[in-house]
Amino acid sequence: MGAPLGLVIGLLVLLLGAGIWVGVALLSIGIISLEVFRSMRVDRFLASDLWSTSTAVELVTLPLFILMGEILYHTRLSENLFRGLAPWASRLPGRLLHVNVLGCALFAAVSGSSAATTATVGRITLKELLSRGYSRDIASGSLAGAGTLGFLIPPSIPLIVYGVVANVSILDLFLAGIVPGLALALIYIVYIGVRATLQPSLMPAPEARPSWGARMVALAHLGPVVFLILFVIGSMYGGFASVTEAGAIGVLGAFIIAVAQRTLSLASLWQALLGTVKTCAMIGLILAGALFLSKAMARLGLPVEIAAAIDALELNPYTLIALLLVFYLILGCILDGMSAIVMTLPVTLPLAVAAGFDPVWFGIFLIITVEMAQITPPIGFNLFVIKSLTGEPIGRIARNAFPFCLLMMGLVVLITLLPDIVLFLPSAAKG
Amino acid sequence: MTAERTKPGGRILDALLKVVDGVLYIGAAVGALSALLLAVMLIVEVITTSFFAYSQPYAVEYSGYLLLAVLFAGSGWTLSRGGHIRVDVIASLAGPAVVRLLDLLASAFALGVVGFAATALIRQAIRTAELGSRSYFPSETPLMYPQALLAAGMTLLAVAFAARIVRIVTGRAPQATPTGG
Numbered sequence: 342m343g344a345p346l347g348l349v350i351g352l353l354v355l356l357l358g359a360g361i362w363v364g365v366a367l368l369s370i371g372i373i374s375l376e377v378f379r380s381m382r383v384d385r386f387l388a389s390d391l392w393s394t395s396t397a398v399e400l401v402t403l404p405l406f407i408l409m410g411e412i413l414y415h416t417r418l419s420e421n422l423f424r425g426l427a428p429w430a431s432r433l434p435g436r437l438l439h440v441n442v443l444g445c446a447l448f449a450a451v452s453g454s455s456a457a458t459t460a461t462v463g464r465i466t467l468k469e470l471l472s473r474g475y476s477r478d479i480a481s482g483s484l485a486g487a488g489t490l491g492f493l494i495p496p497s498i499p500l501i502v503y504g505v506v507a508n509v510s511i512l513d514l515f516l517a518g519i520v521p522g523l524a525l526a527l528i529y530i531v532y533i534g535v536r537a538t539l540q541p542s543l544m545p546a547p548e549a550r551p552s553w554g555a556r557m558v559a560l561a562h563l564g565p566v567v568f569l570i571l572f573v574i575g576s577m578y579g580g581f582a583s584v585t586e587a588g589a590i591g592v593l594g595a596f597i598i599a600v601a602q603r604t605l606s607l608a609s610l611w612q613a614l615l616g617t618v619k620t621c622a623m624i625g626l627i628l629a630g631a632l633f634l635s636k637a638m639a640r641l642g643l644p645v646e647i648a649a650a651i652d653a654l655e656l657n658p659y660t661l662i663a664l665l666l667v668f669y670l671i672l673g674c675i676l677d678g679m680s681a682i683v684m685t686l687p688v689t690l691p692l693a694v695a696a697g698f699d700p701v702w703f704g705i706f707l708i709i710t711v712e713m714a715q716i717t718p719p720i721g722f723n724l725f726v727i728k729s730l731t732g733e734p735i736g737r738i739a740r741n742a743f744p745f746c747l748l749m750m751g752l753v754v755l756i757t758l759l760p761d762i763v764l765f766l767p768s769a770a771k772g
Numbered sequence: 773m774t775a776e777r778t779k780p781g782g783r784i785l786d787a788l789l790k791v792v793d794g795v796l797y798i799g800a801a802v803g804a805l806s807a808l809l810l811a812v813m814l815i816v817e818v819i820t821t822s823f824f825a826y827s828q829p830y831a832v833e834y835s836g837y838l839l840l841a842v843l844f845a846g847s848g849w850t851l852s853r854g855g856h857i858r859v860d861v862i863a864s865l866a867g868p869a870v871v872r873l874l875d876l877l878a879s880a881f882a883l884g885v886v887g888f889a890a891t892a893l894i895r896q897a898i899r900t901a902e903l904g905s906r907s908y909f910p911s912e913t914p915l916m917y918p919q920a921l922l923a924a925g926m927t928l929l930a931v932a933f934a935a936r937i938v939r940i941v942t943g944r945a946p947q948a949t950p951t952g953g
Contacts, residue, residue: 589814625843
């Protein structure tokens with residue numbers, strides 16, 4: 342291992358372990374390594390890089406989708422989802438337990454965040470499921486698992502960030518996330534159905550099945566979310582808006598729903614805007630640090646050095662992906678998923694591409710690993726969201742979520758063996 | 773006499789920290805208004821291009837400037853609200869005194885790094901002003917203004933770290949009391 346690589350890894354472990362803020366740690370490692378190993382004006386290089394990162398047009402879509410989610414949080418969309426889905430889910434084995442999965446899959450199509458998906462859907466479904474006597478364990482576990490669909494089903498904030506850092510089309514990534522996202526939802530539904538059949542004690546005594554008329558009436562409650570999905574996707578595929586502008590259309594759609602439901606006041610709009618600033622500032626600092634560090638590493642020739650070292654091991658592609666999966670799962674235990682992706686991508690992406698994996702496929706692979714990190718302790722963010730909803734200990738929620746984590750791992754195996762699950766839609770869209 | 777009044781620096785320092793929190797909140801407000809303006813501008817862009825065959829000539833350029841405000845103007849406020857991510861493994865294992873010491877060292881280190889970045893950005897904005905550089909878009913906007921905004925955002929983050937250090941050293945809670953959203 343060369344001295345620059347040793348310094349970068351050593352500083353990374355030391356600074357992150359010491360509790361330095363992730364974005365600041367990444368910036369500092371870039372600054373220190375360039376000051377030590379390169380004779381250059383690091384301050385000018387840094388300023389120029391921060392300027393180009395903060396004005397990158399590809400990133401404009403980020404605050405817009407975040408603002409859309411913040412406005413939707415102030416609507417009655419979660420109540421609408423439960424009322425619209427419950428009569429239909431009651432026919433499936435596992436009955437209302439499926440509302441978590443179906444609700445999250447639908448909400449994910451208008452939300453880019455898994456935490457927002459978990460919080461918005463869970464605040465109604467958990468209360469309803471627990472009051473009707475469903476098992477607390479599978480109710481919170483299925484919510485934890487299903488909430489992660491927010492990252493995979495577009496729009497997705499981590500996919501936007503990945504697209505910017507990896508220089509991959511965000512539209513391609515969005516398309517690539519659809520089939521694996523729906524496949525994961527289906528896998529969850531099958532699992533819940535099988536488990537509920539084997540363990541009937543997870544559910545209360547069956548209630549009277551709603552009539553077909555009641556079911557059709559309930560569909561009207563899904564109107565707002567379907568309107569928003571069609572509004573955003575229709576604007577893109579109808580040729581009215583680019584991916585960036587679709588974010589703005591999403592904000593407009595969310596605003597229309599909030600106004601129509603009379604749930605948006607000036608005060609709640611201001612809260613939504615401040616919430617957007619808070620999330621964007623958090624992502625912005627990490628991105629600025631990660632992008633600067635990746636350029637510093639490129640100047641020091643580190644990605645080539647690491648790639649050569651791994652190349653010398655002569656791993657086959659599947660072993661490499663298995664190693665990367667373990668690596669990201671371990672990293673996800675100490676770091677939030679998005680930070681883990683942006684700070685390691687300059688090294689791992691070239692490795693994956695050299696092993697024959699498509700950058701779009703690798704993006705989806707990484708997002709699934711991030712999803713797993715969201716529901717594994719000690720810092721799985723969705724676990725904290727559910728803790729705030731239920732008051733249960735993190736350990737118990739993590740244990741309940743564990744089967745869903747294994748199902749995600751199954752999906753990783755599936756997309757590795759059948760990459761067309763991911764690549765089919767982007768290829769078809771290109772004709 | 774309340775416990776807070778016995779803290780080093782007393783009321784004067786409390787007032788000073790309150791002013792700092794107010795300034796950080798103004799930064800967040802600039803970011804929030806920029807997010808709103810960005811959304812409105814792009815909604816108008818979709819409507820005008822789709823139905824009136826007219827594109828706002830400044831939309832692409834100014835969406836970049838508004839983006840930098842959303843990303844960085846509220847960065848200091850975000851720190852004061854505990855919004856920036858860090859690894860808390862040691863903090864969850866160590867006692868309060870060790871956590872406080874580590875927090876102080878981490879904040880001092882971060883102040884150094886962010887201060888370096890803020891100085892670099894201020895110098896960049898000054899250099900741009902001296903050279904009279906303008907954007908290559910039709911508006912030919914003097915770039916010193918958006919660059920100054922970026923420098924201000926990073927400076928506010930440095931100020932927030934400085935305020936955090938003062939709070940820790942004087943025995944106050946490291947994060948500001950939530951105000952203004």
